[in-house]
Structure formats: structure tokens, C-alpha cells
Amino acid sequence: MSGELSRDLSGELAEAGLRLGIDGPVATVTLARPERRNAMTGATWFGLARIGEALPADVRVVVVRGEGSSFSSGIDLRMFEPGGVTGQGSFFEAAERAERDDEAFVRWIGEAQAGFMWLRRPEIVSIAAVQGYAIGAGFQLALACDLRVLADDARFCMKEPALGLVPDLTGTKPLVDIVGLPRALEICLTARMVGADEARELGLAEVVVPGDKLDATVADLTAALLAVDHGAATATKRLLQGAPGRTLQEQAQAEAREQSARITTMFGKR
Ligand code: ACO
Numbered sequence: 001m002s003g004e005l006s007r008d009l010s011g012e013l014a015e016a017g018l019r020l021g022i023d024g025p026v027a028t029v030t031l032a033r034p035e036r037r038n039a040m041t042g043a044t045w046f047g048l049a050r051i052g053e054a055l056p057a058d059v060r061v062v063v064v065r066g067e068g069s070s071f072s073s074g075i076d077l078r079m080f081e082p083g084g085v086t087g088q089g090s091f092f093e094a095a096e097r098a099e100r101d102d103e104a105f106v107r108w109i110g111e112a113q114a115g116f117m118w119l120r121r122p123e124i125v126s127i128a129a130v131q132g133y134a135i136g137a138g139f140q141l142a143l144a145c146d147l148r149v150l151a152d153d154a155r156f157c158m159k160e161p162a163l164g165l166v167p168d169l170t171g172t173k174p175l176v177d178i179v180g181l182p183r184a185l186e187i188c189l190t191a192r193m194v195g196a197d198e199a200r201e202l203g204l205a206e207v208v209v210p211g212d213k214l215d216a217t218v219a220d221l222t223a224a225l226l227a228v229d230h231g232a233a234t235a236t237k238r239l240l241q242g243a244p245g246r247t248l249q250e251q252a253q254a255e256a257r258e259q260s261a262r263i264t265t266m267f268g269k270r
Pocket residue numbers: 035036037039040069070072073074075076077078133135136137138159160163165
């Protein structure tokens with residue numbers, strides 16, 4: 001990435017514990033606070049949202065990774081202390097805000113969720129590269145991605161209920177979609193660790209590899225995804241995403257409409 005946007009954005013992201021690298025059609029988002037196991041705050045989520053807004057249109061694959069031994073330890077636990085996190089406040093201040101204006105607080109959470117939502121755009125494929133722990137918000141960030149590649153030491157945990165909270169960073173729907181309601185309930189309400197092998201069995205990981213093969217595996221997957229035509233990939237992702245909400249008849253019609261657009265693009269005169 002080059003130019004003014006790059007400098008401004010890089011500084012903003014560094015403050016939020018994030019790094020963005022762009023190499024042609026591949027963007028790499030790195031959680032870069034390894035000394036706290038990539039714990040996240042509101043700033044991290046708003047930073048992720050900024051990346052989504054600023055992403056160049058020719059980016060096709062977004063890799064989300066964590067620096068150091070773990071993908072992410074989830075929300076910064078200092079938020080549970082009265083002192084909170086410098087510049088980010090605490091849950092005590094958040095409670096005051098919610099008591100004053102519940103709707104404004106709900107909107108604030110919506111803005112944080114925007115940092116996770118863009119990873120599902122049809123124009124891109126997002127890949128979470130997970131080593132070590134992905135806890136709470138970290139697990140939800142991995143769930144926000146289309147695909148998950150895990151190192152064999154990876155561990156998922158939906159810790160929120162054990163801390164008195166609900167998972168609210170868009171993770172509950174993909175979790176239920178992937179593992180089904182009973183298993184999602186069991187994972188969330190026991191807040192247990194799900195290891196890499198179980199994650200693969202449950203469909204929470206596309207592949208599990210030794211830790212030293214994580215980057216190479218993600219690179220191979222990225223290359224394979226890039227080998228497919230961008231327009232076809234976008235239309236196919238859009239179709240697959242819409243499938244659970246449609247009847248067979250509606251899905252068949254959606255397929256026909258997408259195909260008509262593909263054939264026109266590829267072979268039409270205009
Ligand atoms: N918030 C703030 N600081 C953290 C967090 C966190 N979520 N996680 C780790 N750290 C800090 C530790 O306090 C420690 O700091 P120190 O070096 O100043 O003592 C440093 O990161 C390293 O942590 P360790 O526990 O030593 O690292 P380890 O690799 O052994 O364990 C693990 C990693 C399992 C992630 C552990 O740190 C942990 O359980 N963290 C808390 C996880 C948690 O409950 N997150 C909230 C989820 S709920 C949600 O996200 C909404």
C-alpha cells in the first residue's frame with residue numbers, strides 16, 4: 001500500500017495494536033500486541049473496521065493472524081477493573097454510558113461489530129491463521145473469517161459467559177451455523193477449550209498443520225484461491241452465503257441469475 005492513506009492508517013492501526021500489510025491482491029492483518037497475547041480493546045475493533053473501509057478494491061484474500069505465541073487472548077481484562085485501559089475506559093464507564101443511553105451503547109457495539117462484519121464481503125476470502133489461544137473476542141474474530149487454518153497447538157474458547165457476558169462480536173451465528181445449536185450451547189456455556197483436532201472434526205478448522213507449517217499452508221491456500229477468476233469467486237461466494245436463507249427453488253433461481261451475469265461478462269458483446 002502506498003501514499004498518504006498508508007502513513008495515516010499505519011499510525012492509527014499501530015495505536016490500536018494492529019498492522020496491515022498489502023501485497024497486490026493479498027492483505028495481511030496482524031494483531032500485534034504479543035506481550036499481552038494480542039488482547040483487544042474497542043480501539044482494536046474500530047481499527048479493524050477502518051481496515052475494512054480502506055481496503056483497496058483489488059484485494060481478494062485477507063489473512064488475519066496474531067503475532068507471537070497466541071492468536072488472541074480476547075478482550076483486555078483490564079476492562080473489568082475500575083482503572084480500565086488508558087484511553088479506552090472500563091466496563092464501569094461503559095455501564096454508566098449504557099444506563100444514560102442504552103441505544104447509544106448498542107450503537108457503539110454495532111460500530112465494534114463492523115470490524116468483524118466486513119470479513120464476510122463476497123469480493124474477498126478471509127482466512128484466520130490461528131496458533132495458540134483464540135479466546136473470547138479472539139475466537140469470534142477467527143469465526144468472522146471465511147476459513148480457518150489452525151496450528152496443532154491452537155485452542156478455541158468462548159469465554160464470555162464465564163465472565164458474565166455474551167459473545168457479541170458476531171461470533172454466535174457462524175458458531176451455530178458450523179457446529180449446530182447443541183454443540184454451540186455446550187461450547188459457550190461450559191467455556192471449555194476446543195483443541196485443534198476437535199475443531200477440525202467440528203468444522204471449525206479447514207485444516208490443522210504443525211505450527212512451523214502454518215504460514216506456508218496459508219500461502220498455498222491463498223495461491224489456490226487467487227487462481228480462480230475474481231468475478232466467478234465473488235459470485236460463487238455470494239451464492240453460497242445466501243443458500244441457507246433460501247428454498248431450493250429460490251437458490252436455483254439465484255444460481256441462474258448469477259450465471260446469466262457471468263456468461264454476459266465473459267462472452268457478451270457489451
Ligand atoms: N488482557 C490483558 N492482558 C492479558 C490478557 C488479556 N486478555 N491475556 C494475557 N494477558 C497478559 C498477561 O497478564 C501477561 O502479562 P504480564 O506478562 O504482564 O504478566 C501476558 O499477557 C502473558 O500472559 P500469560 O498468561 O503469561 O500467557 P500464556 O501464554 O501463558 O497464556 C492465555 C495465554 C491462556 C491466553 C492467558 O493469558 C489467559 O487466559 N488470558 C486471559 C483470557 C481471557 O479470559 N480473555 C477474555 C475472554 S472474553 C472476551 O474476549 C470478551
